[in-house]
Amino acid sequence: MIQGEHLVVKYRGHTVMDHVNIQFESGLIHSILGPNGCGKSTLLKVLSRQLQGESGVVYIDGQDAKEWGIKPFARHLSMLAQSQERLTDISVYDLVSYGRFPHKAFMQRLDDQDRQIVDWALQLTGMETFAPRSILELSGGERQRVRIAMAVAQQPKVLMLDEPTTYLDICHQLEIMELVVHLNRVQNMTVIMVLHDLNHAAAYSDRITVMKHGDVYAHGKPSEVICAEMLRDVFQVEACVERDDENGHPLIKSMRLLSVKR
Helix, strand or coil: CCCEEEEEEECCCEEEEEEEEEEEECCCCCEEEEECCCCCCHHHHHHHCCCCCCEEEEEEECCHHHHHHHHHHHEEEECCCCCCCCCCCCCCHHHHHHHHHHCCCCCCCCCHHHHHHHHHHHHHHHHHHHHHHHHHCHHHHHHHHHHHHHHCCCCCEEEECCCCCCCCCHHHHHHHHHHHHHHHCCCCCCEEEECCCCHHHHHHCCCEEEECCEEEEEEEEEHHHHCHHHHHHHHCCCCCCCCCCCCCCCEEECCCCCCCCC
């Protein structure tokens, strides 16, 4: 269970998050939606202790996150920020092995168990044959899988992903989403991710949080949250929302800009 109470974040005098209260249940796939600048990525950074807000408390399983040691926290929660293109010439295997650092003492080398876990993370993400290759040789989708493998090698209970499908083509987007489902359903990881594709969020999430102007606009099941009214109020678009014939998920069939923005 991850819970944020009265989270306030300001940047250069501008309030990015204003007394946000949110709770993410364990064992589920959560997606955070909202327009640019509404505080989605900021929320992930605060929850993962990458950013200190002005006020508020984050609880991890009922304990104040500030009371966790650095390594115990990293063993519990892994945060994968938006993809960075400033890459160094490092092998896939070595990059994934960085995920074992929270489990090692200072300057302690990887042992056989660590190497087995790295091999497992590579296999889980379908990247085992790429292990000796340089990260510079890989496509965008392959690099994203390697980054997820590194996060998985931490063996966290909670995996946070900030826009994991950005800049990927539709095939690689779906591969990443299917991988997320596998990590949740098979590996029992709680997943909290920021997404832009509303239909992906509707199809692959157990819960959806919608943010607007630095606060939580709605939180609930996809069928409860994704509707024409929400899209009009939050994204300033008129939309036709139907139900998928196979699974009943909300399906956005068409969108157009409002004639007058609110």
